[in-house]
Amino acid sequence: EVQLVESGGGLVQPGGSLRLSCAASGLIVSSNSMSWVRQAPGKGLECVSVIYGGDATYYADSVKGRFAISRDNAKNTVWLQMNSLRAEDTAVYYCARVIVAGPLPYFDNWGQGILVTVSS
Amino acid sequence: DIQMTQSPSTLSASVGDRVAITCRASQTISTWLAWYQQKPGKAPNLLIYKASSLESGVTSRFSGSGSGTEFTLTISSLQPDDFATYYCQQYNSYPITFGQGTRLEIK
Numbered sequence: 343e344v345q346l347v348e349s350g351g352g353l354v355q356p357g358g359s360l361r362l363s364c365a366a367s368g369l370i371v372s373s374n375s376m377s378w379v380r381q382a383p384g385k386g387l388e389c390v391s392v393i394y395g396g397d398a399t400y401y402a403d404s405v406k407g408r409f410a411i412s413r414d415n416a417k418n419t420v421w422l423q424m425n426s427l428r429a430e431d432t433a434v435y436y437c438a439r440v441i442v443a444g445p446l447p448y449f450d451n452w453g454q455g456i457l458v459t460v461s462s
Numbered sequence: 463d464i465q466m467t468q469s470p471s472t473l474s475a476s477v478g479d480r481v482a483i484t485c486r487a488s489q490t491i492s493t494w495l496a497w498y499q500q501k502p503g504k505a506p507n508l509l510i511y512k513a514s515s516l517e518s519g520v521t522s523r524f525s526g527s528g529s530g531t532e533f534t535l536t537i538s539s540l541q542p543d544d545f546a547t548y549y550c551q552q553y554n555s556y557p558i559t560f561g562q563g564t565r566l567e568i569k
Contacts, residue, residue: 379506387498387506387549389558402557436505443512446553448496450517452505 344368346437346453353459354427362422364437364453372415375440375447378422380433381455388433391422392440392447405431427460434458464489464552468561474569479540483564485533485550494554497526497535500563501546509548510535537566 350362364376377392391411392400399411410423420437434455440447465488475481485495493513498506508517510526513533523538537544545568550561 386562387551387560389560392558400556438505441511444494444553445555446494446558448508448511448551448553449498449506450508450511452507455505 344439344451346439346451348435348437348453348456351435351456351458353461355462356428356460358427358460359423359425360427360458362424362435362437362456362458364420364422366418366420366437366439369439369451371413371418371420375442376411376413376420377438377440377447377449378411378420379436379438379449379452380431380458381436382430382433385433390435393420394440394442424458427458429460432458432460463557464491464555464559466550466552466559466561468548468550468564470564471562472565472567474567475540476569477540477542480536480538481540481566482537483535483548483566485528485535485561487531487533487552487554489555490530491552491554493529494552495526495528495533496551496553497524498549498551499544499546500549506549540566542568 345367375394378390393411408426437453438449439451495513497510500506514526
């Protein structure tokens with residue numbers, strides 16, 4: 343059974359940084375494409391970043407240059423480094439396993455989510 | 463960017479009803495569309511991919527159809543567990559985009 347467990351969220355001031363982690367079990371992170379999808383309070387879903395099998399990455403325009411996705415194969419973990427945080431980054435962040443069976447991915451396994459609040 | 467528009471935004475229905483949710487893309491996306499169910503405080507759950515393929519483990523009461531720019535998620539014989547919010551997602555071109563959601567509530 344695939345399990346994805348996010349951690350590292352919390353309250354941060356505007357301009358600050360946080361690093362989210364996603365610990366995986368039941369799948370090998372190095373053999374899969376992984377992503378972060380966020381959901382602002384009461385709002386819809388936004389794909390923030392994807393890391394593909396060959397380490398190619400994708401970032402939404404809203405976070406490009408501020409966020410960085412990476413993985414630690416030894417720890418079977420995916421990271422999201424978030425810098426220069428803004429109030430509009432406030433959201434629940436979900437780690438999700440990605441299936442690439444077309445031009446782009448969809449998401450078949452999700453973590454429980456972690457809340458990031460950017461506020462002074 | 464491809465805009466995904468779902469209708470209706472809210473749908474009231476009763477247990478046993480058959481309901482349909484529509485998702486329209488602003489440009490053609492072939493059949494590169496997925497549907498998710500989300501319950502309050504929980505992560506989304508994949509229901510359908512490639513417009514009409516049922517994800518493993520998902521009840522066959524859910525079905526998807528459509529291609530190009532218009533897609534439908536149909537739930538036959540609603541059960542209490544089906545009352546949730548549903549999202550469509552296109553994976554034809556960047557940026558990956560989701561619909562705004564359809565909240566299915568008990569009448």
